[in-house]
Amino acid sequence: TKDCGGDNTLVGYCPQQDCLFDFLTPYEHLRLFFDLRETVTAAPPLSIAAQKNSPVSMPCIASCTERMESALTHYISRESRIRHFLVRMIDEMQMSKHIHCINVIEKLSGGNKRRLNGLIALLSTQVWLLDEPSAGLDPIGRRKYWNLISRLRDSNPRHSNIEENDHIVTFPNSLPTLVLATHHMEEVEAICTRVMIIDKNLSKSPAENSNVLADGPLVAVKEQLGAGYEVVMRLDDKTGDISDTLDRSSLLRVLTNALLGNDGMDEQKSIHDLVIPLENRIGLYKVKVRTVEYSIPLSRLFTVMMQLVSASPTLIDFSINQSSLESTFMDLNLHK
Structure with missing residues (x-):
């Protein structure tokens, strides 16, 4: 000072x-x-x-x-x-x-x-x-x-x-x-009430002031970082083997297609961009859905998940939470 x-x-x-x-x-x-x-x-x-x-x-x-x-x-x-x-x-x-x-x-x-x-x-x-x-x-x-x-x-x-x-x-x-x-x-x-996230690796020159990754109110910062919702699915994995009882990749593809509908987007790109796996273990599958970037309302996400629960015998129930700032920041760094 x-x-x-x-x-x-x-x-x-x-x-x-x-x-x-x-x-x-x-x-x-x-x-x-x-x-x-x-x-x-x-x-x-x-x-x-x-x-x-x-x-x-x-x-x-x-x-x-x-x-x-x-x-x-x-x-x-x-x-x-x-x-x-x-x-x-x-x-x-x-x-x-x-x-x-x-x-x-x-x-x-x-x-x-x-x-x-x-x-x-x-x-x-x-x-x-x-x-x-x-x-x-x-x-x-x-x-x-x-x-x-x-x-x-x-x-x-x-x-x-x-x-x-x-x-x-x-x-x-x-x-x-x-x-x-x-x-x-x-x-x-x-x-x-206001957040500024600084990444020292963003600035290529010491004279540049471009290392501010996001700045503004908390909700606005989450949107700038591509925050969405985290969906935790509880699965009926009785055998104790993740690969035997449920094809997680198929579930990911079904969820992505149901959220996007027939919009003509590239399927492989959509899977990796819209729905991102976060945690995969016996009896639980946790993914992040980028609802902000794709302008998907929360009501549609609930509707799709309810349909999956009704259609899949291995999907017992689910919970939806707003992505935390820490989860959003970690996801951003992992996908750089």
Whole structure:
């Protein structure tokens, strides 16, 4: 970044390498970074009545003791709300038993260190720069971190109806912006609204800026990459031999012809372009259907599959799912 002007306290960064202080507990880490970022607050904005009751807005109090008591009460209330918010973040990431753990570098596991770094990046910031934030986390830990990101991003009291006791971080101007660098496509689908896929092998010259494979909203990116639907067929393979009980190539050809109809297209080309085998094992056959490229509606795919189930004694049932971003990306690279 050439221009580093502006308020950098609003930027939260989670690097690939964990950056922690060994002499601080997880709670002290969060409190330290919370106090360093002074431009935001850990509670909804004070109402007009609350502002009038603030010790700095009460010139009518004659007694110095009363002013001190009022200021102390205000401080204790604020501290309670801050602690409630920080403890809640730690609880959501399943780190409650480590909240006061000292010597975190030696005693915390790699996954818990990653959790703590991820929390620090989200704390009281408006721009989140996350570099592989869920690397090393178990599936439950990843999902909880994604849910926390979504809650903090989408539950701004200035833009939604939130109860006053929810104690969410507020942002002065707008909702936070997330910039995520990751190789996990599931993570992208869980928390991102816009996706850019970069392939370094696309650019033939270092001066060219042509290595962007796809860019746009998630659905648009899937369409750019040729996404479709994945059909999982459950088969009656009693003998345990894939080739004996069902000719999978024949099933592929029948499915392709039924979807395309009599349009005069080259049959061999259509089989490889429209329906692509993904998984082939005993009792299961999984294929991908490129409905977007061939403008085939989902209703037609369901109709054809129902007809195949009725006509084939070995095809028991099926399921249809939209292709994931990871599956689409893998298919694109395998067929380059």
